[in-house]
Amino acid sequence: xxxxxxxxxxxxxxxxxxxxxxxxxxxxxxxxxxxxxxxxxxxxxxxxxxxxxxxxxxxxxxxxxxxxxxxxxxxxxxxxxxxxxxxxxxxxxxxxxxxxxxxxxxxxxxxxxxxxxxxxxxxxxxxxxxxxxxxxxxxxxxxxxxxxxxxxxxxxxxxxxxxxxxxxxxxxxxxxxxxxxxxxxxxxxxxxxxxxxxxxxxxxxxxxxxxxxxxxxxxxxxxxxxxxxxxxxxxxxxxxxxxxxxxxxxxxxxxxxxxxxxxx
Ligand code: HEC
Numbered sequence: 001x002x003x004x005x006x007x008x009x010x011x012x013x014x015x016x017x018x019x020x021x022x023x024x025x026x027x028x029x030x031x032x033x034x035x036x037x038x039x040x041x042x043x044x045x046x047x048x049x050x051x052x053x054x055x056x057x058x059x060x061x062x063x064x065x066x067x068x069x070x071x072x073x074x075x076x077x078x079x080x081x082x083x084x085x086x087x088x089x090x091x092x093x094x095x096x097x098x099x100x101x102x103x104x105x106x107x108x109x110x111x112x113x114x115x116x117x118x119x120x121x122x123x124x125x126x127x128x129x130x131x132x133x134x135x136x137x138x139x140x141x142x143x144x145x146x147x148x149x150x151x152x153x154x155x156x157x158x159x160x161x162x163x164x165x166x167x168x169x170x171x172x173x174x175x176x177x178x179x180x181x182x183x184x185x186x187x188x189x190x191x192x193x194x195x196x197x198x199x200x201x202x203x204x205x206x207x208x209x210x211x212x213x214x215x216x217x218x219x220x221x222x223x224x225x226x227x228x229x230x231x232x233x234x235x236x237x238x239x240x241x242x243x244x245x246x247x248x249x250x251x252x253x254x255x256x257x258x259x260x261x262x263x264x
Contacts, residue, residue, distance in 0.1 A: 010192045010252050018253040021189070025253075028186065029246045036239060048158060058228040062221035064162040070154045072099045083138045085129065091121045104155050108148055122151070162222060176215050183211055183242065190245045193252035200248065207241025210234045 010018065040053055047056035047065060059065050074080075075095055080087060094116045098107055109119035122130075122145050129138050130145040144150045163171075187204045213234030220227040 008192065009194055010189065010249070011194055011255055013253075022250055022253050025186070025189070025246050025249050028182065029243065032239065032242050032246075046160065048160065055228055055232065058231050059221070059225050060160040060162070062162055062168075062218050062228065062231065063225040065158070065160050067158045069099055069157045071151070072096070072155075072157065075099070080126065080129070083129070085125065085138070087121075087125050091116070091125065094118070095121060099155060099157075105148070105152065108151065108155075118151075119148075165222075168218060168222070172215060172218065179211060179215075183207060183238075186242065186245050186249070189249045193248055194255070195248050195252065203241055203244050203248070206237050207245060210237030210239075210241055214238055 010021070013021070043057045043061055044050060044053040045057070046060040047054065048060075049056070056065060075087075075092060079085070094113075095118055098104065098118045101107065107113065107118065110117050114120075126145045128134070130140045130143055130150075132141055132144045132146070134141040143154075145154075162168075187207065190200050190204060193200065211234070213230055214237075215234075217227040217230035217234055221231060
């Protein structure tokens with residue numbers, strides 16, 4: 001039987017061609033790992049909490065996030081009345097005005113504000129419970145409000161805008177075209193292996209789905225923040241798929257060419 005050119009199966013290729021393909025696929029997998037790392041470095045600080053890479057980073061990147069200051073939120077929810085603390089309405093209003101204003105650090109202990117200075121109000125109304133030594137039922141020693149350094153991080157509202165639409169369009173352009181072309185070639189190689197059809201088909205199926213889901217969800221997340229999870233799920237599926245396809249191709253290329261199946 002003559003071998004068609006190019007052969008219909010990877011294992012019929014000349015050893016040098018198989019060697020070359022192994023090198024190419026290894027490089028491709030290295031590139032995919034590099035892309036993943038780059039994504040991590042680029043995104044993990046998007047929510048301005050650099051410690052970890054979380055779903056908030058993805059939301060911040062593609063949708064933008066708003067997280068109001070914890071102080072503002074607790075005052076608006078009626079705290080400290082819920083724990084038996086006292087805060088007259090005019091003082092609550094003074095704190096709310098201060099937190100919603102844009103001179104938070106300057107007005108914190110502004111002498112001109114007299115008794116209505118936030119530092120004065122908090123010393124009188126909050127610090128009994130919110131201090132490092134506080135003990136008892138309603139103690140909040142873990143969240144002291146004694147010094148500006150305590151108050152500062154709790155006072156700012158964060159607002160993070162999503163990537164500008166031009167940047168998203170440019171990123172879609174390069175990723176959608178580049179990754180789909182590359183994935184197509186990898187899928188093709190995998191389809192030329194001698195692995196079981198259903199196995200290759202399954203992996204090709206979810207790899208393609210993952211790619212479309214990931215990049216498509218960048219755009220959907222802009223409108224509907226819930227799609228941030230689809231970005232992550234799609235990206236995960238896609239990367240898993242590329243890794244597995246690469247592995248199948250390399251293993252197939254390593255298999256001795258002489259070991260033909262009975263049906264060939
Ligand atoms: C009677 C004690 C008491 C007083 C007075 C009090 N707090 Fe609290 N505060 C607590 C306790 C206890 C918690 C934590 C328990 C909880 O989840 O409510 C808390 C929680 C908080 C939180 C965190 C809420 C969150 O979402 O995690 C903030 C912010 C806060 N207090 C601000 C204030 C401010 C500002 C004042 C003064 C205007 C104040 N507290 C007065 C006892 C107090």
